[in-house]
Amino acid sequence: MPVTLDITGKTRVFGVISDPIAHVRAPAVYNPVFEARGIDAVLIPVHVTPEDLPAAVAGFKAQRSLYGLCVTVPHKVALMQLCDEVGEQGRLVGAVNAVRFTDDRRMVGENFDGQGFVAGMRAEGFEVTGKSVLQLGAGGAGMAIAYALAASGVSRLVIANRTRAKAEELAANVSAAYPSVPVEAGEPDPSGFDIAVNATSLGLAEGDALPLDPGKLAPKTVLAEIVMIPETTALISAALDRGCRVHYGRHMLDKQIDLMGDFIGATS
């Protein structure tokens, strides 16, 4: 059921842009927050196909009651290219998941995937600055997390990926962006690391292989997961059995929601 809203001429409008649109969760996430906090705003679904994106952006810029958008598949890369300004993480990753419109109607974008992961870790008491990190995975989420970890000043980052060439390319790019952080491609061996993070999609499906050998996990290593469903993946269970502290995938999304809401101006 839609949230009851008192929409007036002063109500600020936010959106989530996607194609298809029916699955988007942002309205169900943000509208109750507006209501609970007494914020005069509404977040609506905005269904735009890739072909119509340039025309839609021109329309967004002309619509002064529209303050910002959450961005989902398939628009993350194309919207970044249409932005007037892009934040550091969005530029590095090459995609944005939030845009806001300034008073003079410039479109400013940023990517909060990796920042959400780091903020989620910190919120749960796991500092990443100064820590050695083994990252498994070099896909879309892995790319954002690697840049954000380097931006946060990890002491060392090793990236392991099934397709080794992708890990090598990502390590080289992260290293070029953050030369003071040692970054390299390597093996999925967590021995000696402070933190091991699963940024692959392994764990989503029952019977998936584990992304690392849990027999090599020492109790001092924090095992972080980004897969959200199931909440307790086989890797998390194995890490708990080894006596490790663990970090769940939902924290990354929770913090992204906060960061994106702040960025587009919806939650303040």
Ligand SMILES: NC(=O)c1ccc[n+]([C@@H]2O[C@H](COP(=O)([O-])OP(=O)(O)OC[C@H]3O[C@@H](n4cnc5c(N)ncnc54)[C@H](OP(=O)(O)O)[C@@H]3O)[C@@H](O)[C@H]2O)c1
């Ligand atoms: N918690 C959150 O907020 C959040 C946010 C974004 C994504 N996620 C989750 O993160 C996961 C990855 O998303 P993504 O967007 O990065 O996906 P993606 O771009 O498709 O990348 C998938 C990654 O998993 C690896 N992989 C897939 N199947 C594998 C297998 N059988 N064996 C070994 N490695 C395998 C891929 O390796 P190759 O490069 O070799 O193919 C790649 O590194 C998904 O489960 C997604 O739901 C969570």
